[in-house]
Amino acid sequence: MSYANEDVLEKVKDQMDIVQLVGEYVHLKKSGSNHIGLCPFHNEKTPSFTVSESKQIFHCFGCGEGGDGISFVMKKENLDFVDALKFLADKYGIPWDENPDRDDSREKSNLYNINKEAARYFYNNLLNNKKPREYLAKRGITGEIARKFGLGYATDKWDGLIKHLLEKGFTEDEMVKAGLAGIRKDGSGYFDKFRNRVIFPIIDTRSRVIGFGGRVLDHNLPKYLNSPDTMVFNKGYHLYGLNLLAGNTDRRRILLVEGYMDVISLYAGGVNYAVASLGTALTSNQGKLLKRYGDEVLICYDRDRAGIKATLRAIDVLRELEVDPKVVVLPEGMDPDDFIRENGQSGFQKKVNTALTYVDFKVYILKDQYDIEESKGKIDFTKEVARIIRDMKSPVEQDVYIEKIASQTGVSREAIEHEVRGGQKTQKRFKERIRFEPTITKLPPAHLKAEMDLIGFILMDREYFERISSRIQYEDFQDMDCRFCYRIISDSYEKSDTIDKEALREELSQDQESGEKFNGILNHQPRFQASNWERVIEDLIRTIRHNKLISEKSLILEEMGKLEKSGEDQERFLELLGNIDELNRKINSLVSREEIN
Numbered sequence: 007m008s009y010a011n012e013d014v015l016e017k018v019k020d021q022m023d024i025v026q027l028v029g030e031y032v033h034l035k036k037s038g039s040n041h042i043g044l045c046p047f048h049n050e051k052t053p054s055f056t057v058s059e060s061k062q063i064f065h066c067f068g069c070g071e072g073g074d075g076i077s078f079v080m081k082k083e084n085l086d087f088v089d090a091l092k093f094l095a096d097k098y099g100i101p102w103d104e105n106p107d108r109d110d111s112r113e114k115s116n117l118y119n120i121n122k123e124a125a126r127y128f129y130n131n132l133l134n135n136k137k138p139r140e141y142l143a144k145r146g147i148t149g150e151i152a153r154k155f156g157l158g159y160a161t162d163k164w165d166g167l168i169k170h171l172l173e174k175g176f177t178e179d180e181m182v183k184a185g186l187a188g189i190r191k192d193g194s195g196y197f198d199k200f201r202n203r204v205i206f207p208i209i210d211t212r213s214r215v216i217g218f219g220g221r222v223l224d225h226n227l228p229k230y231l232n233s234p235d236t237m238v239f240n241k242g243y244h245l246y247g248l249n250l251l252a253g254n255t256d257r258r259r260i261l262l263v264e265g266y267m268d269v270i271s272l273y274a275g276g277v278n279y280a281v282a283s284l285g286t287a288l289t290s291n292q293g294k295l296l297k298r299y300g301d302e303v304l305i306c307y308d309r310d311r312a313g314i315k316a317t318l319r320a321i322d323v324l325r326e327l328e329v330d331p332k333v334v335v336l337p338e339g340m341d342p343d344d345f346i347r348e349n350g351q352s353g354f355q356k357k358v359n360t361a362l363t364y365v366d367f368k369v370y371i372l373k374d375q376y377d378i379e380e381s382k383g384k385i386d387f388t389k390e391v392a393r394i395i396r397d398m399k400s401p402v403e404q405d406v407y408i409e410k411i412a413s414q415t416g417v418s419r420e421a422i423e424h425e426v427r428g429g430q431k432t433q434k435r436f437k438e439r440i441r442f443e444p445t446i447t448k449l450p451p452a453h454l455k456a457e458m459d460l461i462g463f464i465l466m467d468r469e470y471f472e473r474i475s476s477r478i479q480y481e482d483f484q485d486m487d488c489r490f491c492y493r494i495i496s497d498s499y500e501k502s503d504t505i506d507k508e509a510l511r512e513e514l515s516q517d518q519e520s521g522e523k524f525n526g527i528l529n530h531q532p533r534f535q536a537s538n539w540e541r542v543i544e545d546l547i548r549t550i551r552h553n554k555l556i557s558e559k560s561l562i563l564e565e566m567g568k569l570e571k572s573g574e575d576q577e578r579f580l581e582l583l584g585n586i587d588e589l590n591r592k593i594n595s596l597v598s599r600e601e602i603n
């Protein structure tokens with residue numbers, strides 16, 4: 007394969023998300039850390055076809071087919087390798103050059119070579135100079151760690167590197183192109199860009215040195231200096247430390263930190279899944295790398311103004327990619343580097359285990375920004391919070407958060423709910439449904455029957471529907487398929503007075519995933535006598551509300567259990583305790599058949 011094609015191959019691999027790609031051919035469902043579906047290469051009724059997002063591969067346990075995204079396209083589209091690559095390049099808008107410019111690729115490989123030689127030179131400097139070694143030792147970085155990261159040192163000479171590279175046969179022009187040398191203002195010659203700095207080579211996942219970062223040893227400015235973007239280095243496409251993380255077999259977690267030293271100190275302290283963006287705000291392409299390399303994405307930036315802003319921005323970038331990041335919150339004024347040196351691996355692990363969901367983090371920040379004691383502040387706060395909740399996938403989860411935030415802030419549940427639901431569109435119902443993730447997989451049979459009974463009622467008569475819909479909302483249904491049926495039927499009642507059951511059955515049984523279940527729900531008939539329908543419906547509603555409260559309670563108990571184990575955040579624990587009391591009160595009054603809201 008030509009150099010140019012190799013370049014395209016790399017870009018395709020960067021852009022490709024195998025779950026999304028295969029998802030265009032196969033209906034995939036998340037299952038644990040993988041996605042599963044019916045194999046497109048052999049006939050099967052139960053799914054044995056697995057796609058791994060973190061490994062970017064697929065495998066069928068039924069027929070043994072397997073490979074990466076490119077081999078998937080080769081098989082599915084019946085193409086050879088080069089044509090499959092063309093197909094994907096086209097798909098992702100990557101230009102395909104039929105006559106690759108040979109100079110271009112020669113220049114690139116030259117850049118890799120010059121960077122490699124420079125890294126060697128810096129590394130030898132570190133071995134021969136006490137000052138930077140002491141600086142690193144003070145930060146707990148041993149010779150072994152320095153070697154692992156290829157750390158180096160640029161002396162304070164103006165031409166140390168230039169002389170070395172000239173000896174190795176590189177030209178000054180090449181050094182300038184690699185960002186290693188600059189041209190003197192008066193045009194009289196060249197100078198080393200990196201001087202008197204500890205050097206952090208930036209290495210890609212194919213073990214090539216693509217650029218450098220340098221940090222001063224004293225208080226000079228700038229504190230950090232990075233290579234400029236070159237033909238082989240585009241800051242927005244790389245993460246520092248990814249080369250080491252990519253070698254890990256267990257890629258459960260990936261932790262985004264601010265700086266080189268954070269990555270290295272964490273690694274030295276036994277946390278080997280940290281990466282840093284390279285002196286820029288997180289880009290979408292970096293977000294894609296985080297998504298690919300870790301099942302769980304955590305952010306741990308400083309807690310100062312700039313750090314918070316960067317965290318919020320990173321959350322937005324990741325949410326765009328359908329990643330729900332968590333935020334590791336360290337004590338004020340500490341970065342991961344300080345923290346792990348003081349508290350060790352177990353201390354840091356504790357912080358990771360109690361990381362905030364991105365929603366909790368945003369609410370926590372918003373609470374600081376608005377004065378919710380004052381009515382204007384309260385309104386603005388509620389609006390902002392509603393925007394966050396509206397963006398959440400699962401209605402059950404939305405509900406839990408509405409409750410949680412109401413009790414945390416004193417803003418009424420109704421006010422938040424109104425803001426959240428007010429902005430929600432009912433149109434995209436099919437799309438939304440696919441994104442529902444049931445939080446409870448197994449419902450007690452009595453509960454499921456109650457939900458099916460209610461749907462049976464509303465299918466029968468508009469009067470029943472009016473009664474039920476005035477007492478219950480679609481989010482009250484815990485079974486996702488029942489909830490979906492309920493929504494579809496209420497939508498139909500909005501358009502006309504009667505329901506065309508046949509058309510409905512026709513529509514719903516088409517659904518690949520739940521068609522059979524829908525059929526069961528629509529055919530289910532509640533048993534009751536005409537004289538007591540009101541009481542029967544009331545009982546069913548009570549059953550459903552009861553179950554909803556119970557599941558809210560179990561989510562809170564779970565969070566409390568975690569807090570108890572970690573022994574942290576007493577305040578939050580007490581707050582949850584309060585929530586539990588309130589829930590117990592509601593549950594009791596339901597059971598004793600009192601009316602509650």
Ligand SMILES: [Zn+2]
Nearest residue numbers: 045048066069
């Ligand atoms: Zn198969």
